[in-house]
Amino acid sequence: xxxxxxxxxxxxxxxxxxxxxxxxxxxxxxxxxxxxxxxxxxxxxxxxxxxxxxxxxxxxxxxxxxxxxxxxxxxxxxxxxxxxxxxxxxxxxxxxxxxxxxxxxxxxxxxxxxxxxxxxxxxxxxxxxxxxxxxxxxxxxxxxxxxxxxxxxxxxxxxxxxxxxxxxxxxxxxxxxxxxxxxxxxxxxxxxxxxxxxxxxxxxxxxxxxxxxxxxxxxxxxxxxxxxxxxxxxxxxxxxxxxxxxxxxxxxxxxxxxxxxxxxxxxxxxxxxxx
Amino acid sequence: xxxxxxxxxxxxxxxxxxxxxxxxxxxxxxxxxxxxxxxxxxxxxxxxxxxxxxxxxxxxxxxxxxxxxxxxxxxxxxxxxxxxxxxxxxxxxxxxxxxxxxxxxxxxxxxxxxxxxxxxxxxxxxxxxxxxxxxxxxxxxxxxxxxxxxxxxxxxxxxxxxxxxxxxxxxxxxxxxxxxxxxxxxxxxxxxxxxxxxxxxxxxxxxxxxxxxxxxxxxxxxxxxxxxxxxxxxxxxxxxxxxxxxxxxxxxxxxxxxxxxxxxxxxxxxxxxxxxxxxxxxxxxxxxxxxxxxxxxxxxxxxxxxxxxxxx
Numbered sequence: 001x002x003x004x005x006x007x008x009x010x011x012x013x014x015x016x017x018x019x020x021x022x023x024x025x026x027x028x029x030x031x032x033x034x035x036x037x038x039x040x041x042x043x044x045x046x047x048x049x050x051x052x053x054x055x056x057x058x059x060x061x062x063x064x065x066x067x068x069x070x071x072x073x074x075x076x077x078x079x080x081x082x083x084x085x086x087x088x089x090x091x092x093x094x095x096x097x098x099x100x101x102x103x104x105x106x107x108x109x110x111x112x113x114x115x116x117x118x119x120x121x122x123x124x125x126x127x128x129x130x131x132x133x134x135x136x137x138x139x140x141x142x143x144x145x146x147x148x149x150x151x152x153x154x155x156x157x158x159x160x161x162x163x164x165x166x167x168x169x170x171x172x173x174x175x176x177x178x179x180x181x182x183x184x185x186x187x188x189x190x191x192x193x194x195x196x197x198x199x200x201x202x203x204x205x206x207x208x209x210x211x212x213x214x215x216x217x218x219x220x221x222x223x224x225x226x227x228x229x230x231x232x233x234x235x236x237x238x239x240x241x242x243x244x245x246x247x248x249x250x251x252x253x254x255x256x257x258x259x260x261x262x263x264x265x266x267x268x269x270x271x272x273x274x275x
Numbered sequence: 276x277x278x279x280x281x282x283x284x285x286x287x288x289x290x291x292x293x294x295x296x297x298x299x300x301x302x303x304x305x306x307x308x309x310x311x312x313x314x315x316x317x318x319x320x321x322x323x324x325x326x327x328x329x330x331x332x333x334x335x336x337x338x339x340x341x342x343x344x345x346x347x348x349x350x351x352x353x354x355x356x357x358x359x360x361x362x363x364x365x366x367x368x369x370x371x372x373x374x375x376x377x378x379x380x381x382x383x384x385x386x387x388x389x390x391x392x393x394x395x396x397x398x399x400x401x402x403x404x405x406x407x408x409x410x411x412x413x414x415x416x417x418x419x420x421x422x423x424x425x426x427x428x429x430x431x432x433x434x435x436x437x438x439x440x441x442x443x444x445x446x447x448x449x450x451x452x453x454x455x456x457x458x459x460x461x462x463x464x465x466x467x468x469x470x471x472x473x474x475x476x477x478x479x480x481x482x483x484x485x486x487x488x489x490x491x492x493x494x495x496x497x498x499x500x501x502x503x504x505x506x507x508x509x510x511x512x513x514x515x516x517x518x519x520x521x522x523x524x525x526x527x528x529x530x531x532x533x534x535x536x537x538x539x540x541x542x543x544x545x546x547x548x549x550x551x552x553x554x555x556x557x558x559x560x561x562x563x564x565x566x567x568x569x570x571x572x573x574x575x576x577x578x579x580x581x582x583x584x585x586x587x
Contacts, residue, residue, distance in 0.1 A: 110343075110372050117343070118340075119371050125336045125364060128337050129368060132338060132348075136340065159333055162332060
């Protein structure tokens, strides 16, 4: 656990700003994609990729690396932008998002994209996969940790709870989940569509250590990630309270921006706000 | 009379042997370790056995995570739950990622018996066969089953192995080859080719023997690799005999018969008859009663062979 310097925090914040700009540009370029749930998860991925994860972008399959999985695969733009900024592939590739033959598919494809640990897109599967990776880590006595980001709406999938049970049953303390709790899903507010709340009580009841943080406060996220590493005998879930569409005024807290590309004018305004 | 042995039992033993030879082999069960005979592996290698409880979707994706970490997971449950309940996990995570997961499904077909329709997997071969890149193997007896598991473990990529519940006749030899994408010619005859898999291979041999008494000479092909299918053998014998019968303990839609029909229709449209379940669910009953009711006996193959020949 290292205390973060003001300088480091400023660098991380600046990285978050750059990634948000990429997200807007690449979805505009693609003409489709999911800005809302990408923008809400920016600080989470920045905290992981630029401070926490043991990774080597030059050797994406390094056997000792920490693993990160994006279970909410529709937020692919934030993952791609982060991986590019971390050096897994050139930033120029971001312009090819969703184009024929691109390494950046509409939803993550592990066979095409360096740094993408697992394919996703169909919700509810990432935690189960993470359990398998965490079990393998224990079998092989490896020290790597497994991180997986879920959506709050995704917690409506029954398989998430099958997996939650299994993570605790197998005492996977090398596993850390994060929930992007932005409160919105495609059709509207999660509480109105099918409430998965209360999240803290549910995950606690399933045998997890639960930490709640402000999902846009990088220091808080990092502190929680550090804390999770010290908890033995059970997995940790970090519930990150976020704002869907964070950073772009007209996208914030609007479920209509779950899966829609901005127009030229909207792109211009969004980039101005993110400057 | 051939010796009767259980494919799932020989599967249990084979998994233990595989586990001895390779530390990376792990086995997962969804609360059916006793029924799928994986409890032997659990006893031999408790640290490499994972009972995932009654949660097949989670089991398949956990296997995916193990596979991506270098393990060779064998995920086991009944055919209906493996292929049905967890289909989308297999499609979107295991097969799309071309992950090295081996799915071993016992209780394929209606010979499951008294448990009835809910437990009789009659569409699993179709469901697995249509997934891009999936390999589907259906060994025909307790001698061939370990070979299927070894072939699956040596192959890099997803494999579905279908086994039956019952004791069935041992009709193959230890020395018979088993290669993914190939098939074995069990006997040769010039008038009709019977292509069978699983428990229907023994019935096909019985049928061929009976046909010979009526001076009708039949070839019998053990098509243990449903996907990839041995198109070379199938076309070669379709041409030699000019009539084809397929036999499987599965729906006519989408299984071995469909696979053979796809090949013949495009390359050599010979008269063909399918011995299979015709768009019906199963039901409770003794296995032999059910096989009769659903027209999956040697007599049904004989009738189909004569019909195919008459259509030449």
